[in-house]
Amino acid sequence: MKLTAQDNPVFTLPNGDPIRHTRHIEVIAQIFVFHEPDQQWFVLLEQDNHTGQMNFPHGDLCWDETLHEAMYRVLWLSSGLYPPAQRMDPRSSHYHDFSCDQHGCPDVWNICSSPSQPDQVISLSYGNLSRWSADHLPALSSGSTPERRAQWVKLCQSSDMPLVPLHANLLELINFQKSVIFHMAEHPEDHVGDTSAC
Secondary structure, X not given: OOOOOOOOOEEEOOXXXXXXXXXXXXXXXXXXXXEOOOOEEEEEEXXXXXXXXXXXXXXXXXXXXXXXXXXXXXXXXXXXXXXXXXXXXXXXXXXXXXXXXXXXXXXXXXXXXXXXXXXXXXXXXXXXXXXXXXXXXXXXXXXXXXXXXXXXXXXXXXXXXOEOHHHHHHHHHHHHHOHHHHHHHHOHHHHOOOOOXX
């Protein structure tokens, strides 16, 4: 995967002081896999070695990339996963995919723009649900962010993790709002001919 993100541009003030122009938009990748061999849901989380807290793979939007490109980048850097390759894997079947919605646009599950959030960060969450038939879930790597350790966590145990508050709220929201899609992935035989999922 080619990463094209660049540093935020630097400008020089009339007095000669440099300032860096930033934009506070965070993209969050929410990956859920139904592991067929043990009939369990897993969620991809990463642990911040500095704080000990868990969160979804996430990162800031750079100036020269789209929201969609940023989501792919932060996911690749934190876990080594690249969704287009995962979708082509014969061991995987997808029931809802954040590659695009029915109109070909990035499919955002949740947007948080409340000014009460720290630094007034706008966050956009992208979701992906799939089934995985192999004995082992897709391999993960720390990539270029060794300070974060990505890992598969059983969904039923994720609420017991020390999650960052915003990400804990997002996880609860996803569990509630996407229950139908979760059910479709668990029981595809009940939804034969249903084209509502990607």
